[in-house]
Amino acid sequence: MSVLARGLDLLLQAVTLTLLIALAVVVLMGVAFRYSGNSLIWYDEVASVLLAWITFTGAGLATLRDAHLGFNGLLFGLPRRGRIALFVLVEAIFAAVFVVIGWGGWAILGVFAGDTLISVPWVTRSFVQGVLPVSAAVIVLARLTTLPRRYADVLAGYDPERREIDDEIARATAPREPQP
Amino acid sequence: MTEALILLSMFAMIAVGLPIAVAILGAALIGVWALNGHLGFLNAALSIFDGATSFPLIAIPLFILAGALMNTGGISTRLIAFVSALIGFMRGGLAMVNVGVSLFFAEISGSAVADVAAIGSVLIPAMKKKGFSPYFAAAVTSSSASLAIIIPPSIPMILYGALSDTSIVRLFVAGIVPGLLGGFSMMALCYYFAVRYDLPREEAFSLRRLGRATKDAGWALILPVIILGGIFGGIVTATEGAGLAVVAALLIGVFVYREIRLGDLYHALIDGVVQTAVVMLLVAASAVLGLYLTETQLPQRLAASITALTENRIAVLMIINLFLFFVGMVLHGAAAIILTVPIFMPLVHQIGIDPIQFGVLLTLNIALGQQTPPVASVLMTACSIARTDVWRTTRTNLPFIGVLAAILILVTYVPQVSLALVGFFYD
Numbered sequence: 001m002s003v004l005a006r007g008l009d010l011l012l013q014a015v016t017l018t019l020l021i022a023l024a025v026v027v028l029m030g031v032a033f034r035y036s037g038n039s040l041i042w043y044d045e046v047a048s049v050l051l052a053w054i055t056f057t058g059a060g061l062a063t064l065r066d067a068h069l070g071f072n073g074l075l076f077g078l079p080r081r082g083r084i085a086l087f088v089l090v091e092a093i094f095a096a097v098f099v100v101i102g103w104g105g106w107a108i109l110g111v112f113a114g115d116t117l118i119s120v121p122w123v124t125r126s127f128v129q130g131v132l133p134v135s136a137a138v139i140v141l142a143r144l145t146t147l148p149r150r151y152a153d154v155l156a157g158y159d160p161e162r163r164e165i166d167d168e169i170a171r172a173t174a175p176r177e178p179q180p
Numbered sequence: 181m182t183e184a185l186i187l188l189s190m191f192a193m194i195a196v197g198l199p200i201a202v203a204i205l206g207a208a209l210i211g212v213w214a215l216n217g218h219l220g221f222l223n224a225a226l227s228i229f230d231g232a233t234s235f236p237l238i239a240i241p242l243f244i245l246a247g248a249l250m251n252t253g254g255i256s257t258r259l260i261a262f263v264s265a266l267i268g269f270m271r272g273g274l275a276m277v278n279v280g281v282s283l284f285f286a287e288i289s290g291s292a293v294a295d296v297a298a299i300g301s302v303l304i305p306a307m308k309k310k311g312f313s314p315y316f317a318a319a320v321t322s323s324s325a326s327l328a329i330i331i332p333p334s335i336p337m338i339l340y341g342a343l344s345d346t347s348i349v350r351l352f353v354a355g356i357v358p359g360l361l362g363g364f365s366m367m368a369l370c371y372y373f374a375v376r377y378d379l380p381r382e383e384a385f386s387l388r389r390l391g392r393a394t395k396d397a398g399w400a401l402i403l404p405v406i407i408l409g410g411i412f413g414g415i416v417t418a419t420e421g422a423g424l425a426v427v428a429a430l431l432i433g434v435f436v437y438r439e440i441r442l443g444d445l446y447h448a449l450i451d452g453v454v455q456t457a458v459v460m461l462l463v464a465a466s467a468v469l470g471l472y473l474t475e476t477q478l479p480q481r482l483a484a485s486i487t488a489l490t491e492n493r494i495a496v497l498m499i500i501n502l503f504l505f506f507v508g509m510v511l512h513g514a515a516a517i518i519l520t521v522p523i524f525m526p527l528v529h530q531i532g533i534d535p536i537q538f539g540v541l542l543t544l545n546i547a548l549g550q551q552t553p554p555v556a557s558v559l560m561t562a563c564s565i566a567r568t569d570v571w572r573t574t575r576t577n578l579p580f581i582g583v584l585a586a587i588l589i590l591v592t593y594v595p596q597v598s599l600a601l602v603g604f605f606y607d
Contacts, residue, residue, distance in 0.1 A: 013450050016450070016453040016457070017446075017449055017450065017453060020241055020245065020449065020452070020453050020456075023238065023241060023242070024242060024245060024423060024426050027238060027242060027419060027420060027422075027423035028423045028424075028426075028427060030420070030423075031416060031420045031423060031424070044235055047235065047238055048233035048234070048235050048238070049233065051232060051233060051234075051235075051237060051238050051241070051460070052229055052232035052233045052464075054241060054453065054456060054457060054460070055232040055456070055457055055460035055461060055463075055464055056232065056457075056461075056464075057457075058453050058454060058456060058457025058458075058460070058461075059201075059457045059458075059460075059461045061450075061453065061454055061457065062454045062457045062458050062461070065454060067454050067455075067458055068199035068200070068201055068202070068458055068461070069199060069200050069201070069458060069462070069512040069514065069515055070194070070197060070198065070199040070200055071194055071195065071197065071200070071511070072197045074195050074196060074197065075196060075197035086196050086197060087197075089196060090196055090197050090198050093193060093198055093202070093206055094198060094199070094202055096206075097202050097205050097206045097209060098202075100209055100221055100224075101205065101209075101221075101224065101225060101228060103221065104221035104222050104224055104225030105225040105228075105229070107221075107222055107225070108222050108225050108226055111222070129229050132225060132228070132229055161557065161560070164557075165297075165557070165560055165561050165564050166564070168297035168561065169297050169301060169561070169564055169565055171297070
């Protein structure tokens with residue numbers, strides 16, 4: 001992993017893990033307060049926003065780790081030249097899709113003007129939805145940082161699904177450190 | 181015509197190796213652009229964000245988090261020991277232990293590959309060592325792990341429930357009878373093969389050992405009872421039940437078993453976040469596709485053209501099952517659900533199929549799809565651990581695939597199999 005990819009990976013780990021823990025805390029607070037007779041009015045809305053943030057920032061991390069679900073049977077069944085041609089096509093479409101989503105996400109921020117969340121009026125919708133254009137940019141960047149490794153895999157004919165299976169088995173069979 | 185071309189472009193993008201979520205998004209963006217020009221992109225940005233804010237889906241990261249805590253907190257190993265003490269004395273007992281353990285654990289982390297790697301890396305070598313054929317070991321591990329996706333908590337069912345606006349709690353209840361039927365059938369099949377091929381017992385039955393394993397696994401056994409009892413009893417929602425599962429697994433792991441290793445937990449959590457994001461990006465992308473499908477009324481037109489052919493429920497269900505089976509062969513589970521639910525729901529409502537029954541049927545098709553190459557990551561993981569050839573393992577796996585297919589046929593044509601328990605609890 002390059003320095004840039006490693007840095008991005010660490011940053012996204014920190015962000016997504018914080019969001020996940022915050023989500024668990026919010027849900028548990030929602031249950032506890034409901035049973036104490038003082039339901040939290042912001043619980044559903046904030047939890048839903050946290051899920052969306054986990055989705056888009058986590059999608060960046062998943063891109064960096066090549067974890068998105070896909071079907072590579074055709075690509076890796078082709079001869080070398082065919083693999084390279086399809087690889088270029090796939091990368092171009094991937095980048096185009098997230099550039100469009102990023103642009104759309106950026107453009108709607110202006111439309112929200114002063115709109116806020118219903119239950120938390122001091123949080124603006126443009127802040128909440130700002131995660132979309134930022135994440136789209138991060139996803140494109142993540143894809144670019146992994147491009148050399150994936151290109152090498154395509155040249156070598158090494159299917160990422162094979163890599164995932166190998167990694168999971170290696171991890172599951174690795175000896176564990178004794179408990180201190 | 182344009183709609184057909186856009187859907188074809190989506191399948192073409194999947195075929196050439198684009199991640200499925202990106203292919204769905206790409207096709208949907210072309211569609212909304214064709215309908216509304218660049219304003220369609222603004223709508224798409226709104227839809228993709230709204231698609232990721234579905235409250236019921238919050239249960240997915242929470243169940244994944246609970247699964248990570250259970251796996252790293254010593255709960256899994258105690259359950260394996262308990263199941264082993266309970267049924268390991270029977271002929272071919274280790275194969276049955278495999279089925280039993282898979283029913284508890286498979287799919288709990290949200291990544292079928294990671295779960296099969298965790299279970300299979302312990303049980304497949306143990307089975308080989310005891311004299312089971314590696315093909316048999318891989319086949320049992322793979323098919324029982326797939327069956328587990330209809331047993332609660334089931335992430336595919338949460339996905340289906342959120343997409344089709346169906347009660348997730350009732351879906352969980354509906355999966356219990358078919359899941360147990362399938363589990364017992366697979367165990368019976370293991371016993372049959374064990375007698376036929378003179379396979380060994382794990383060890384002699386010992387009441388003392390069972391007592392010790394039960395005591396040791398007591399908290400682990402109470403955990404699902406509390407959580408599922410809370411959900412089924414209407415005390416908490418599925419999402420809140422998932423939150424309670426996190427707390428319970430954390431308390432047991434830290435204070436009772438004291439086995440949670442921070443390093444392992446950290447990696448499991450990060451993997452869980454990644455799995456959540458992978459599934460949720462598919463959901464969010466499907467919301468953009470849904471925007472396009474709604475504007476074009478394509479699902480309604482498809483429903484009308486199928487019902488113009490036949491309104492016979494048995495025939496329509498057969499057509500749906502065949503379609504889902506082929507989709508399951510070439511797509512991963514979550515992607516198959518996300519793509520087919522918006523298309524089939526109008527048809528399901530039109531011919532009067534209960535959406536709960538359809539949810540179990542759909543999930544079973546996903547389970548079958550995980551066993552049938554070319555896209556069969558669960559089977560391939562089991563084969564990799566057992567070091568067996570996928571096609572030869574598939575031949576050994578055929579009777580187990582047969583069990584999955586038989587349960588699917590039962591659920592399809594005998595609605596009571598999935599709905600009786602739901603009716604008993606809630607009607």
